[in-house]
Amino acid sequence: xxxxxxxxxxxxxxxxxxxxxxxxxxxxxxxxxxxxxxxxxxxxxxxxxxxxxxxxxxxxxxxxxxxxxxxxxxxxxxxxxxxxxxxxxxxxxxxxxxxxxxxxxxxxxxxxxxxxxxxxxxxxxxxxxxxxxxxxxxxxxxxxxxxxxxxxxxxxxxxxxxxxxxxxxxxxxxxxxxxxxxxxxxxxx
Amino acid sequence: xxxxxxxxxxxxxxxxxxxxxxxxxxxxxxxxxxxxxxxxxxxxxxxxxxxxxxxxxxxxxxxxxxxxxxxxxxxxxxxxxxxxxxxxxxxxxxxxxxxxxxxxxxxxxxxxxxxxxxxxxxxxxxxxxxxxxxxxxxxxxxxxxxxxxxxxxxxxxxxxxxxxxxxxxxxxxxxxxxxxxxxxxxxxxxxxxxxxxxxxxxxxxxxxxxxxxxxxxxxxxxxxxxxxxxxxxxxxxxxxxxxxxxxxxxxxxxxxxxxxxxxxxxxxxxxxxxxxxxxxxxxxxxxxxxxxxxxxxxxxxxxxxxxxxxxxxxxxxxxxxxxxxxxxxxxxxxxxxxxxxxxxxxxxxxxxxxxxxxxxxxxxxxx
Amino acid sequence: xxxxxxxxxxxxxxxxxxxxxxxxxxxxxxxxxxxxxxxxxxxxxxxxxxxxxxxxxxxxxxxxxxxxxxxxxxxxxxxxxxxxxxxxxxxxxxxxxxxxxxxxxxxxxxxxxxxxxxxxxxxxxxxxxxxxxxxxxxxxxxxxxxxxxxxxxxxxxxxxxxxxxxxxxxxxxxxxxxxxx
Numbered sequence: 001x002x003x004x005x006x007x008x009x010x011x012x013x014x015x016x017x018x019x020x021x022x023x024x025x026x027x028x029x030x031x032x033x034x035x036x037x038x039x040x041x042x043x044x045x046x047x048x049x050x051x052x053x054x055x056x057x058x059x060x061x062x063x064x065x066x067x068x069x070x071x072x073x074x075x076x077x078x079x080x081x082x083x084x085x086x087x088x089x090x091x092x093x094x095x096x097x098x099x100x101x102x103x104x105x106x107x108x109x110x111x112x113x114x115x116x117x118x119x120x121x122x123x124x125x126x127x128x129x130x131x132x133x134x135x136x137x138x139x140x141x142x143x144x145x146x147x148x149x150x151x152x153x154x155x156x157x158x159x160x161x162x163x164x165x166x167x168x169x170x171x172x173x174x175x176x177x178x179x180x181x182x183x184x185x186x187x188x189x
Numbered sequence: 190x191x192x193x194x195x196x197x198x199x200x201x202x203x204x205x206x207x208x209x210x211x212x213x214x215x216x217x218x219x220x221x222x223x224x225x226x227x228x229x230x231x232x233x234x235x236x237x238x239x240x241x242x243x244x245x246x247x248x249x250x251x252x253x254x255x256x257x258x259x260x261x262x263x264x265x266x267x268x269x270x271x272x273x274x275x276x277x278x279x280x281x282x283x284x285x286x287x288x289x290x291x292x293x294x295x296x297x298x299x300x301x302x303x304x305x306x307x308x309x310x311x312x313x314x315x316x317x318x319x320x321x322x323x324x325x326x327x328x329x330x331x332x333x334x335x336x337x338x339x340x341x342x343x344x345x346x347x348x349x350x351x352x353x354x355x356x357x358x359x360x361x362x363x364x365x366x367x368x369x370x371x372x373x374x375x376x377x378x379x380x381x382x383x384x385x386x387x388x389x390x391x392x393x394x395x396x397x398x399x400x401x402x403x404x405x406x407x408x409x410x411x412x413x414x415x416x417x418x419x420x421x422x423x424x425x426x427x428x429x430x431x432x433x434x435x436x437x438x439x440x441x442x443x444x445x446x447x448x449x450x451x452x453x454x455x456x457x458x459x460x461x462x463x464x465x466x467x468x469x470x471x472x473x474x475x476x477x478x479x480x481x482x483x484x485x486x487x488x489x490x491x492x493x494x495x496x497x498x499x500x501x502x503x504x505x506x507x508x509x510x511x512x513x514x515x516x517x518x519x520x521x522x523x524x525x526x527x528x529x530x531x532x533x534x535x536x537x538x539x540x541x542x543x544x545x546x547x548x549x550x551x552x553x554x555x556x
Numbered sequence: 557x558x559x560x561x562x563x564x565x566x567x568x569x570x571x572x573x574x575x576x577x578x579x580x581x582x583x584x585x586x587x588x589x590x591x592x593x594x595x596x597x598x599x600x601x602x603x604x605x606x607x608x609x610x611x612x613x614x615x616x617x618x619x620x621x622x623x624x625x626x627x628x629x630x631x632x633x634x635x636x637x638x639x640x641x642x643x644x645x646x647x648x649x650x651x652x653x654x655x656x657x658x659x660x661x662x663x664x665x666x667x668x669x670x671x672x673x674x675x676x677x678x679x680x681x682x683x684x685x686x687x688x689x690x691x692x693x694x695x696x697x698x699x700x701x702x703x704x705x706x707x708x709x710x711x712x713x714x715x716x717x718x719x720x721x722x723x724x725x726x727x728x729x730x731x732x733x734x735x736x737x
């Protein structure tokens with residue numbers, strides 16, 4: 001497996017400037033950080049030439065503090081039994097990504113979801129604008145600055161609790177005449 | 190003469206639809222010329238909610254991703270957390286996990302038997318197999334306390350040890366089911382209606398399968414041998430002796446043949462696991478869940494479910510809550526873009542059979 | 557025609573007795589609770605012996621079983637389905653998430669209190685309710701029907717404006733046919 005990893009690293013570093021690799025020693029996994037412009041070409045290379053025919057996952061992580069989205073493409077080679085992670089960082093404010101659904105058709109589904117949930121635009125993406133939500137007017141809900149609890153409290157009715165419901169901790173103190181930390185120590189792992 | 194095309198809305202309320210989704214069909218006569226899926230009726234925002242919960246609380250949401258088979262999700266989450274934290278799992282826990290996963294697989298196959306036949310109007314099978322499935326659910330109830338949601342495979346092991354004499358009761362159920370599977374074969378695979386309605390219907394060829402990233406029994410139904418339990422083994426699957434059945438053809442019939450063999454392989458695996466079950470601890474205790482933090486890192490784990498490969502990507506930023514949880518079920522690739530392609534040229538009456546055969550599970554798509 | 561009070565009472569009793577024994581449930585699995593419906597309907601629990609069975613279309617059905625959480629997108633369809641159903645009609649809320657939101661109490665896409673949007677006759681709690689609980693729920697509904705207390709549909713008709721206001725609060729784009737009441 002290590003020689004496949006080395007060969008892959010060599011090729012990607014030679015052909016895609018700015019690429020950086022991170023090898024997970026002892027695991028069947030290797031990560032590459034690549035500029036977003038090269039994503040379609042690196043994926044095409046991996047699929048058509050290197051035998052990584054299965055797109056296992058596409059995911060997006062919102063790094064709010066750094067003002068960036070991280071897109072990760074996880075690709076699997078059934079012959080070499082190796083997972084390759086292609087990572088790229090894009091600006092959170094102007095989130096635009098190249099479209100890859102001509103390489104793997106199911107990528108279309110992921111991209112439609114990310115467009116709706118994170119507000120990432122994919123160039124030339126086809127398909128209806130609504131995917132999971134309907135008539136949604138708020139910000140893209142999977143962004144970390146969207147507060148779901150506050151939204152739910154505002155938008156939907158809540159069933160009031162029982163009128164005799166007290167703060168459980170007070171009740172426990174009253175019953176056992178014991179401080180909370182001691183009680184917690186006794187009953188938690 | 191070309192017939193006039195009409196638009197037909199199949200679902201979300203439709204007795205044949207598996208789950209709660211809608212397909213907009215453009216039909217000429219009763220032949221489909223264009224299909225557009227519309228999902229989102231079950232979107233509960235799991236991944237958002239899990240970012241609000243701590244590591245153990247978010248685990249309870251995990252099994253609710255897809256109801257017919259809940260344990261692979263728990264298994265994925267547990268393994269991802271263990272990978273990030275570097276937590277060891279006792280040997281006995283691994284064996285118990287495999288047993289639970291295979292029992293869940295078997296239960297899900299039972300539901301599939303009923304659904305696949307029910308979608309063709311053959312209701313006897315549903316009465317048999319869904320009734321027999323209750324015996325497996327009884328075992329789960331004894332082991333975990335729940336019929337459907339188990340929350341049993343925890344990070345660090347399993348929640349409880351096996352009750353006394355549990356293995357014997359599992360074997361008893363397996364013996365019964367093995368006999369029943371032969372009955373099912375008589376009812377299903379010797380049935381002329383079933384043959385006629387499934388052979389050559391819902392075709393997925395090898396090229397389409399690779400283009401769409403198809404996984405699981407659908408991929409094995411086109412003659413490609415692929416199983417996460419063999420390719421990227423987890424727990425103790427690399428020490429077990431079982432086969433990965435394949436079939437040629439890529440139609441509903443081929444996929445049914447694959448699943449028929451897989452149910453028997455599951456029984457075979459459970460028997461081996463019970464034979465080899467070691468003693469010892471079943472749980473590597475986690476710290477106080479309220480103060481439990483994980484180191485920075487990410488993990489991607491894959492688990493084989495009845496519908497196919499499940500991938501879970503988990504990110505920790507060093508806090509007491511997940512930074513990002515992203516689960517991709519098999520239905521996510523099968524039931525949106527692939528289904529739209531497969532349905533073209535098919536008959537309206539076969540839509541629900543095709544959906545069932547592709548392992549459509551809307552809650553898994555929408556999460 | 558029957559005009560006097562006592563005869564009407566007798567007719568009601570006979571009518572309710574008949575309704576009680578043929579509860580046809582709309583086959584619409586709105587949430588994950590739908591997984592316990594096949595076991596309830598099939599050989600071990602066999603709900604059909606109580607007169608409970610599936611119906612394919614809203615117009616044939618008597619009971620709308622809300623099996624679990626309702627997203628706002630499904631709620632729109634469920635309201636439409638409920639309004640298509642013909643009298644007598646009843647609603648059963650199935651699972652904790654229809655009662656108070658359950659596990660999804662802070663989700664931005666699921667409603668939490670079902671009876672603000674549809675008149676619920678019986679709630680079955682639990683996540684997931686067992687088939688026995690489902691059967692007990694149907695038993696309770698039968699009892700309420702026999703006593704003439706399952707009046708959700710009449711209540712909905714009387715308070716339509718209030719329900720509409722609540723419904724429109726979560727469904728901004730209200731394009732629905734107005735059914736003839």
